[in-house]
Amino acid sequence: MKENISMEILRFNKSNSNDYRKFINKYNNIIEFDTLNIQTFNIGEKEIFLLVDKGIVRKYKILAYSIIEKELKYLYIVNLISKKYENNGTTIFVSDFMVKKNLRNKGIGTKLAQYLIDYIYIDKNIILQPDGDGY
Numbered sequence: 001m002k003e004n005i006s007m008e009i010l011r012f013n014k015s016n017s018n019d020y021r022k023f024i025n026k027y028n029n030i031i032e033f034d035t036l037n038i039q040t041f042n043i044g045e046k047e048i049f050l051l052v053d054k055g056i057v058r059k060y061k062i063l064a065y066s067i068i069e070k071e072l073k074y075l076y077i078v079n080l081i082s083k084k085y086e087n088n089g090t091t092i093f094v095s096d097f098m099v100k101k102n103l104r105n106k107g108i109g110t111k112l113a114q115y116l117i118d119y120i121y122i123d124k125n126i127i128l129q130p131d132g133d134g135y
Contacts, residue, residue: 006055007063007108009115012048017041020048027052027060035096036065045071046095049120051112063103064112067096068121091125 012020021038028036040048051064070092094116099109117126 006053007111008052008054009112010050010052011120012050013046014041023050023060028062030062030100032101033062033065033098035067035098036062040067044069049112049116051108062100064099064108065096066094066098066112066116068116069093069095090123091127092121094126094128097128 010023012023020041024036024038036048036050040046047068047070049066049068050062053061053063055061097109097113099112
């Protein structure tokens with residue numbers, strides 16, 4: 001990892017979803033981040049956090065991201081058994097959490113996770129169900 005990475009965390013939700021769409025159309029050219037598409041806000045109440053390298057003259061590179069489901073009612077587990085959650089606003093579900101492959105094990109995911117836990121969702125129960133290459 002370059003020592004001169006200037007990291008910033010960008011936060012998107014329905015209220016600034018047009019800004020998100022513009023940003024993703026311009027800067028998401030990473031095949032492993034294919035879940036970061038412009039349809040993300042179509043269903044449910046979500047927040048998306050992008051950890052980016054600002055680069056030179058604000059030419060952003062997405063290093064990691066997390067998609068948070070805020071209105072979780074059901075969690076569908078890999079074996080197709082679902083669990084119902086009584087969610088009165090105290091629980092969030094991390095539906096996606098990804099770090100660019102060549103940057104893994106360098107503390108980038110930890111930085112994003114600590115930010116979410118310590119500053120954004122400090123008073124929430126957080127559920128994470130890893131799948132795919134998130135084993």
